[in-house]
Amino acid sequence: MASKFIIYQLLLRVFGNTNTNCVSDGSYILNGSGKFCDINESVFNYLKTLNISHIWYTGVIEHATKSDFSEFGIVKDNPNIVKGEAGSPYAIKDYYDVNPYLADNPNNRREEFDSLIERTHNAGFKVIIDFVPNHLARVYNSDSAPSDTEDFGIHDKLGSFSPDNNFYYIPGTKYINGDYIEKPAKASGNDCFSSTPSVNDWYETVKLNYGVDYMNGCTKHFIPIPDTWTKMYNILRFWCQKGVDGFRCDMAEMVPVEFWEWSLSKIKSEFPDVIFIAEVYNPNLYSSYINTGKFDLLYDKVGLYDTLKFVSQGNISSSCITGCWQSLGDLQPNMLNFLENHDEQRVASDFNLSDPFKSIPELVVSLMLNKSPFMIYFGQEVGEKGMLSEGFSGVDGRTSIFDYCSAPSVVRLLKNNLSKEERELLDVYRELLDFAIKTPAIYQGDTFDLQYANYNNPYFNSDKCFVFARKDAQTNETYVITVDFSQSYKEAKINLPDHFFRYWEIPYGEYNPFSQVPVTFNKFGVSIFRIF
Numbered sequence: 001m002a003s004k005f006i007i008y009q010l011l012l013r014v015f016g017n018t019n020t021n022c023v024s025d026g027s028y029i030l031n032g033s034g035k036f037c038d039i040n041e042s043v044f045n046y047l048k049t050l051n052i053s054h055i056w057y058t059g060v061i062e063h064a065t066k067s068d069f070s071e072f073g074i075v076k077d078n079p080n081i082v083k084g085e086a087g088s089p090y091a092i093k094d095y096y097d098v099n100p101y102l103a104d105n106p107n108n109r110r111e112e113f114d115s116l117i118e119r120t121h122n123a124g125f126k127v128i129i130d131f132v133p134n135h136l137a138r139v140y141n142s143d144s145a146p147s148d149t150e151d152f153g154i155h156d157k158l159g160s161f162s163p164d165n166n167f168y169y170i171p172g173t174k175y176i177n178g179d180y181i182e183k184p185a186k187a188s189g190n191d192c193f194s195s196t197p198s199v200n201d202w203y204e205t206v207k208l209n210y211g212v213d214y215m216n217g218c219t220k221h222f223i224p225i226p227d228t229w230t231k232m233y234n235i236l237r238f239w240c241q242k243g244v245d246g247f248r249c250d251m252a253e254m255v256p257v258e259f260w261e262w263s264l265s266k267i268k269s270e271f272p273d274v275i276f277i278a279e280v281y282n283p284n285l286y287s288s289y290i291n292t293g294k295f296d297l298l299y300d301k302v303g304l305y306d307t308l309k310f311v312s313q314g315n316i317s318s319s320c321i322t323g324c325w326q327s328l329g330d331l332q333p334n335m336l337n338f339l340e341n342h343d344e345q346r347v348a349s350d351f352n353l354s355d356p357f358k359s360i361p362e363l364v365v366s367l368m369l370n371k372s373p374f375m376i377y378f379g380q381e382v383g384e385k386g387m388l389s390e391g392f393s394g395v396d397g398r399t400s401i402f403d404y405c406s407a408p409s410v411v412r413l414l415k416n417n418l419s420k421e422e423r424e425l426l427d428v429y430r431e432l433l434d435f436a437i438k439t440p441a442i443y444q445g446d447t448f449d450l451q452y453a454n455y456n457n458p459y460f461n462s463d464k465c466f467v468f469a470r471k472d473a474q475t476n477e478t479y480v481i482t483v484d485f486s487q488s489y490k491e492a493k494i495n496l497p498d499h500f501f502r503y504w505e506i507p508y509g510e511y512n513p514f515s516q517v518p519v520t521f522n523k524f525g526v527s528i529f530r531i532f
Helices: 041-048 106-122 227-241 257-270 283-292 301-312 320-326 329-334 356-368 408-414 420-438 498-503
Strands: 006-011 054-058 061-063 092-098 126-131 135-137 175-177 180-182 205-207 246-249 275-278 297-299 335-338 374-377 446-449 465-471 478-484 491-494 517-520 526-530
Touching: 006 420, 054 246, 092 106, 092 227, 106 126, 126 227, 227 257, 257 275, 257 283, 283 297, 283 329, 297 329, 301 320, 301 335, 301 356, 320 446, 329 335, 335 356, 356 420, 356 465, 356 478, 356 526, 408 420, 478 491, 517 526
Parallel strands: 006 054, 006 374, 054 126, 092 135, 126 246, 246 275, 275 297, 297 335, 335 374
Antiparallel strands: 061 092, 135 205, 175 180, 446 465, 465 478, 478 526, 491 517
């Protein structure tokens, strides 16, 4: 990407739910849900203070749920193949519809989402939603597809692999879960080709067939274009026509890159400004999904996210950050940096750092090391801990995506009742985000890793601290950023090597390679100063 921007991931079901008396495994009637209408002018004004440009509305597309909306003409789901009371946002039941529990009037749910898109655009934000291409709900039932659109599996041959099928079948078997019987059994979404998926498998979903024969050496059958390709392309185009500006593509690496090359090329020729973010965890696939698959951004989960988490927890040296960014090479601008998302443990949870202020050095590096876009998960900026037992997910340090629940700190935020500590953390986030998005050296500048020059520096702990510089080529402004992940040092001294001055053509002055530069950390372990 050309320069940094900031995405706010907002789980609609939870974000607007201000019920402070939610119970574990509570129903929709009992616990309630956030709504499309909760995203109002007040929320938009708040997000502007964080310099947000894109809002990822998570959990929009209709998925399987234990809630009964049959009075609105929606087929009731079998509870045995639904995780949690609310259900997983990634077990899609109708790609052309939105969740009825998000609407004030479920009969008008599509119009209410259209209104949300319009409000979001009018407020100056871009809209991102999930696209779930690898799997769908165990029972798919679209009541909103265009009249010329057929449901998945209508013409499938219920035998062994066929590239014309939408699903994978396990001949001669049954999948039985309570009173739910599926014959023959279909492969589950996590490539589980078994009629008896375990509780740890994605048993609530079925794998979509893109023409790859997994049972015979993963041979590819892409000519003629498989039916699933056409169906999924039409779904993407449908939402683009609705005004959606981007898609976070769930488990994109489990879908062949050839599909992405074919479909995204077509979409971008018609909607050139739409962005695509891929959930890809295998670094060996990064280049392929960017250069061939045409994705704009990839999750930097197994790279910078994992590295910073392990450094913050004291498990590895901060110098490991150098190897992390070096391994990406020219792909670095195409990575999406973050400290939290719906799959990861909250930084403030007892499973991670316990104290959100301990993550400030991690935040600074993730936000400022490069010009990659940055993402915030709702409530992160006020220290949401994710330590409730909401139901299916249990106490796991995450805000549940399976249950009807609320997030305590977000409730306080929406009610303007933040604690002193929460307000302080929010102020820190605002200050850092404002600096990052308004300082050319940070949002579009180059990076110089200064860690190597300080490995043997007796006044700098290279296992606990990290130092780098950013420079804007147009203004020549240059900043040096130093963090102490242990938050135990008040001061340090850093070496600025001669190569740094020569490479960036920085004139000698107060700062030069012949003397060590004193650094004073703030109480969060951060030092940022301009040298040119």
